[in-house]
Amino acid sequence: ALATSPDRFARVCAALEDGQQEVRAVAADWLADIGDPAAIGPLSKAVRREKRELPKGAMFRALEALGVDLEPYLDREALKKEAQKKLKKGIPDKLAWFPFDALPTPRWKSDDAPVARESLEWLLVTAHKLKSPQPSPLLRLYAEHWSGAEELGEFVLDAWIDQDTRGPSRDEVESVARRRAKQTVQWTGEPEQEVFERTMRELILQPLGSAQADRGVLAFPAAMGGARVVETVEAYLKRWYGWRAPQCKTLIQMLAQRDDGRSIQLLLATATRFRTKGIRKEAEKRVVEVAERRGWTPAELADRTAPTAGFELDETDGRPVLRLDLGQRTLLARLDAELSVVLDKGDGKVSKAFPKPRKDDEPTLAAAAKRAFSAAKKQAKQTVQMQSTRFYDAMCVGQRWDLETWRTYLWGHPIVGRLCERLVWIAMRGDTLLS
Structure with missing residues (x-):
């Protein structure tokens, strides 16, 4: 009924002040879907006085959907004060498993100041309460303003997986394994010690519990994790x-x-x-x-x-190239005949290994170039594997592309384009074969 009501907009705006946080959150979602800029005022007022995480996140998403710049809400001192107030009683028991003591500390890009530990803890507690891997717009915005955010996101993902797959210790399962071994040998006649060791291995590999209820912290790797998140x-x-x-x-x-x-x-x-x-x-x-x-x-x-692994097409010869800046010199990475990443040493010679730094290399740039080369090798390999599989599937179903899409996104891609060179293509106009 509300969806077709002539006063729908006013009623939804009024619901931003409802006594139930779930209603306030739904109202914010509705205003985002409606898309009326007139909702910016009511949402801005509501978000500044909102105390609960669920509706506050929905309000920020609605403001973002309406094109509002969320930068003014990035008040690091206000965040720190709120965190100190909210965490007076300590970290909630539900997050007792999380390794807060080892939490990496990102830094503000503007002045290289460390992000307050209380702020990080509160943002994690807030994400945990929302029980969703979808990060709030504000968390995404914070991530954009932090250096070292990728390390933080990957750390949170690792911690969640460790908690989810944590197995028992040997002491915890030894008595169970011995009892099962004694029962088993009565039927199989196997040596009891062999059965015991096999049972121990099986039991130790069985996770004790689940971190599914803690999935809210996955908003961090969603918002700020680096390339390793995908591998994990x-x-x-x-x-x-x-x-x-x-x-x-x-x-x-x-x-x-x-x-x-x-x-x-x-x-x-x-x-x-x-x-x-x-x-x-x-x-x-x-x-x-x-x-x-x-x-x-x-x-x-x-x-x-499709990821490019940092490669682009060289304007001189159209070949894929990745330029690695070391300060006084620039190394060129290429794709060899097997589409593996190699360094071009000139005169047709290549190297699969990154060279040792020279005295005139800029140390910071050289270290970054080495990391970029290593990441490119891994990413290019994955892209080749995934796109090869995708082309196989496309051939099985006879997939077609319009010429402009094919030329821009397939042939013009530095890695996918090289795979295209290995296939036989036909040009069609409707059902008519052109070439």
């Missing part, structure tokens, strides 16, 4: 898909909140070729969501988000 999620899916499907789906939801090409490519690969239907369907759903956010179809999303 991929490894988890391969290892635990048969035992921890809900957690696998949660990690897929987290990937869908990231905007980098590698996350999207893993989603696409999972949606098309993963071994279990439930996880595959979850990935399909998230692929559609990501594509719709960008105004694309899933096929367009797949075409336009």
Whole structure:
């Protein structure tokens, strides 16, 4: 009834002051969907007085959807004071497992000052309460203003996985293993010690609990994790898909909140070729969501988000090149015949290893170049694997591309274009073969 009511907008704005936080959150979501700029005023007032995390996050998302610059809300001192006030009683018991003592400390890009520990703890507690891997717009904004944010996001993901897959100690399962071994040998006649050791290995590998209820902290790797997040999620899916499907789906939801090409490519690969239907369907759903956010179809999303590993097409010869700045000199990385990343030494010679720094190299730049080279090797390999599989699937179904899309996103891509060179293509106009 409210959806068709002539006074819908006024009623939804009034609901921002409702006594129930769930109603206030839904009202903010509605205003985001309605898209009327007149909601900016009521939302701005409501978010400044809102004390609860759920509606506050929804209000920030609504303001962001309406085109409001959230920069003025980045008050580091206000955040610190709020954190100190909210954490007077300490960290909630539900987060007692989290290794706060080892938490990496990012720094503000503006003045290199460390982010207050209380602020980080409060942001984590807030994310945990929301029980969703979707980061708030404000958390994303903080991440953009921090150096070292990637390390923080990856640390949180590792901590969540460690908690989710934590197994028992040897002492905890020894008595159970001995009892089972005694029972087993009565039927099989195997040596009791062999059965005991085998049972011990099985029991130690069984996780004690689950971190699914703690999935809210995954908003951090969603908002600020680096490239390693994708590798970690991929490894988890391969290892635990048969035992921890809900957690696998949660990690897929987290990937869908990231905007980098590698996350999207893993989603696409999972949606098309993963071994279990439930996880595959979850990935399909998230692929559609990501594509719709960008105004694309899933096929367009797949075409336009293939990672480049930092390569671009050289203007002189059209070959893929990655330039690595060391200060006084620049190294050129290329793709060899096997599409592996190598360093071009000139005269047709290449090297797979990064050279030792010279005395005239800028140390900081040289270290960054070495990291970039290592990351490019890994990312290029993954891109080749994923796109090769995708082209195989495309050939199986006879997929077509319009010429402009093919030329821009496939042939013009520094890595995908090299795969295109290895295929036989035909040009069609309707059902007529042109060439």
